[in-house]
Amino acid sequence: MRRLDEAAARSMASSDDAIGWGRLDMPDDVVARACARLDMTLRAFGHGDVRAAAMADTAAWVEGGAPAPALAGDGAANVVLTSGGLMVPEGVLHDQALHRAVAAHALAHLRHTPTGVPAGRMKAMTLAVLSLLEDARVERLLAAELPGLGRCLEQALFVGESDPGLDFSSLALRLARAIARPSHGDGNYWVEKGREAFERLWRAGARRREDYTALGQMLANDLGQMRVRMDPDHYVRPRHRDDDSWLWRHPADAEQVLLASQAQDTSAGEGAAATDATPVAPLEPPAPLEPSAAQERRGPHAPNARAVAPALSAQRGTAEPRERPELPAPGRVFHYPEWHHRAGLLRENWCRLEEFGPGALPLPSAAASAASAASAESTRGPAQSSAPLQRKRSKKRSAMGALRLPRAHDLDRAHRLRRQGEGETLDINAAIEAAVDRRGGTMPDPRMFIRPGRRVRSVSVLVLLDLSESANDRGQDGHSLLDRERDAALMLAAAAGAAGHRVAIHGFHSNTRQNVRYLRLFDFGQPLDAVAHARIDAQQAAWSTRLGAALRHATALLTVAHHAPTARRASPARYTPNAPNAPNTPNARRAILVITDGAPSDIDVHDSRHLVEDARTAIAQARGQGIACHCLAVDGNAVDDVRRMFGPRGHDIVTDPAVLPVRLARAFARLLI
Structure with a gap:
């Protein structure tokens, strides 16, 4: 190994002497001789078939030999490594230290990276994170063989000082530095998580490319949850690293694949998570990737440096979560505390919640809905048509009155x-x-x-729907969890209202603690007519799940309704349970039924226990005020967190979303006992 390192040093030194690097005055001579130097270096390590060539660089070259920044600015070309050659921007060739790092990085890929792995339909952010981990892997392998080149690669990452930004390019550079120099403390949660996971795999003996695929997909998913924007046109890599053309094989017609993928996304209503569900194909040997329809995602970027910009530009924003449409008018603002379980402290006024009543929520007209449906039918093919889904939902809605509550609701007491x-x-x-x-x-x-x-015991129940982005996920039957939630809530409202109970349907989602939205879709005492159905159907799912703040607001609404003075009427018979001002007598039970798909989360919270403990505290406070809380979780993997929040008898796990209405009716009936 030492002999190889000495050979590398002699090769580069001899090429310096032969070319006369320090005596060059003309930039054209520098470029020409630097390319010859790269050729000699690659030839010395047995890769003489890879020829170096210069390419135009729009980034300005720093006069006087000043170090170039670690990241290329917008518009700067990237190094391109292919099976036929190594294309290096002129600005890189003018820097001797950077020039050495380019040769070392290209050599690392040529020695340790299988070329042409199918990119499939992975998104740009997933490809970028996987490529970053592959760069770190091969550079560490080369450093183990040739320590001198390893030190050169490490120094190239730490050229210049960069601000610890939170955009994708900055986070990628920070992660690359943390992996290259484990003693370098960054402090960012995502960076430290990636570094620790990489080191854990490396210590376990992971040396193959596919060993790091799951880690890359997890880190890309975390970036999507953090709402980090990945703009392919402005993603800048370390100057000595290539544009990943060596790593991936892209479809021949990227534009056609991109359009087909976007059409599929439109028909499926897929949320834009940063991770990719399509696994990377086995590396040995490379095989074409054929994802299923449920796994299809938006298109890949282009296969080489000259085509990468336009193809990736077409994907701009595909790694971003879908934004929640703006509501027509601002709602009422409330502030609620949040429990910090590590400090044992209830932080007052920590969460800002904005409430929107039924009048502020979007209500599409029948004409607009019909036009939208007709447009969707004309643009989608027969396999992607939503007509079967609409027929199924129509059958369900027509059978809403047939949902019967269990006999527990007929129990009465003295x-x-x-x-x-x-x-x-x-x-x-x-x-x-x-x-x-x-x-x-x-x-x-x-x-x-x-x-x-x-x-007969009457109940006032508030059904709280989780409207986070994950509710857009569709099952094998084509229905999303959001569709199931809306159908179950409406069916329960119709059945419970016919039995003399009061039901409200509210929803929530969040985008950090400063932006928790609470939507009153259907209030107590409102008629369950076509307008209510249209309002609930028009709601979309987006963002995250800050359950504690939503539970505190739902508790406050039930408490105010319970203690509010009721209007005086001439005849007691005119007081009906479904009236807006119906009296809440002390023996009338109040309850919150939560329908969610897992544990709470938000993009500004990195401790997985934090929001679970906060929701547990909010549930305990609600129960202390006489309000029962029950949860129906449609994710069996979250059973531990749900049990922690709601208790062993305060939750149900629904493995089949199709039976959600029946399970919701059973949970409602238990409140009457």
């Missing part, structure tokens, strides 16, 4: 009925209120007696 017009004993509280009303000059309520009787 009660002492208070505030009666006649009875055996006097209701002391009602009598005191009547005396206060007389002193105040208002008409007292004549119902001041208590009598025994039996009465």
Whole structure:
């Protein structure tokens, strides 16, 4: 190994002497002789078939031999390594230290990287993260063989000082530096997570390219959750690294594949997660990748340096989560605390929640809906048509009244009925209120007696829907979890309302603690008519799941409704459970039913336990105020977190989303016992 390193040093030194690097004055001579020097270096290591050539660089060359920045600026060309040659920007060839690093990095790929792995339909961000890990892997392997070249590659990453930015290019450079120099502390959660995972794999003996595929997809997914924007046109790599053309084989007609993928995304309503569900094909030997329809994602970027910009430009934003459409008017703003489980502290006014009532939510017109459906049908082929899905949903909606609650809702109990017009004993509280009303000059309520009787227990239930981005995921039958949630909630509202109970349907999602949106889709006492159905159907899912803040707001709404004074009416018979001002007597139960697909998360929270513990605290506070909380989780992998939040008897795991309405009705019935 030492002999090889000495040979590398002698080769580069002899080429320096032969070319006379320090005596060059004309830039053209520098470029020509630098290319010859690269050829000699590659030939010395047995890669003489790879010839070096200069390419135009729009980035300005720093006069006087000043070090170039570690990252190329916008518009600077990248090094391109292919089976036929090594194309190096002129600005890189003018820097001797950078020129050495280019040769070392190209040699690392030529010795250790299988070329032409099919990129399939992986997104630009996933490809970039996987390429970064592959660069780190081969550079570390080369450093083990030739330590001198390893030091050269490490120094090339630390040329110049860069601000610790949070854009994709900055995070990628910070991760590359952290892997190249493990003692370099960065402090960023994502960077440290990637470095620790890389070191863990390396210590476990992972030396193959495919050993790091799962790590790359996980890191890309984390960037998507963090809302990091990956703009391929402005992604700048370290100057000595190539543009990854050596690593991937892209489809011949990238534009056609891109258009087909975008059409598929439109028909499926797929959320833009940063990770790619399509696995990388085996590296030995490379085989064409044939993803299924459910795994198809937006198109790849172009196969070489000259075509990479336009092809990647067409994908701009594909790694970004779909933005939530802006609502027509700002809603009411509330501030709620959040529990910090490590500090044991309830941080006051930590979360900003914006509430939107039914009037502020989008309600598409029938004409617009029909036009949208007709347009979708005309642009999608028969295999992608949504007509079968619409027919299925129509059948479900037509059968909404057929949903029957379990017999538990018919149970009644003996009660002492208070505030009666006649009875055996006097209701002391009602009598005191009547005396206060007389002193105040208002008409007292004549119902001041208590009598025994039996009465069906009524319940006021708030169904809280998780409207995060993951609710857009579709099952094998083509229905998304959001469709299942809406159907189940509407079916329960119809059945419970017919039985004399009060049901409201609300939803929530979040984008950091400063932007939690709470949507009152269907309020207590509203008619469940076509307008309510259209309003709920028009809602979209996006962003993340900050459950604790939404639970605190739902608790506050139920508490205010419970203690608000009710209107006086002439006849007690006119008080109906579904009326907007229906009385909430002390024996009427209040409950929150949460429908979610897993544990809470948000992009500004990196501790997986933080929001779980906060939601657990919010649930305990709600139960302390007499409000029952129950959860239906449609993700069996989140059973531990759901049990931690809601308790062993406060949750149900729904493995089949198709039975969600039945399971929701059973959970509702248990509240009546």
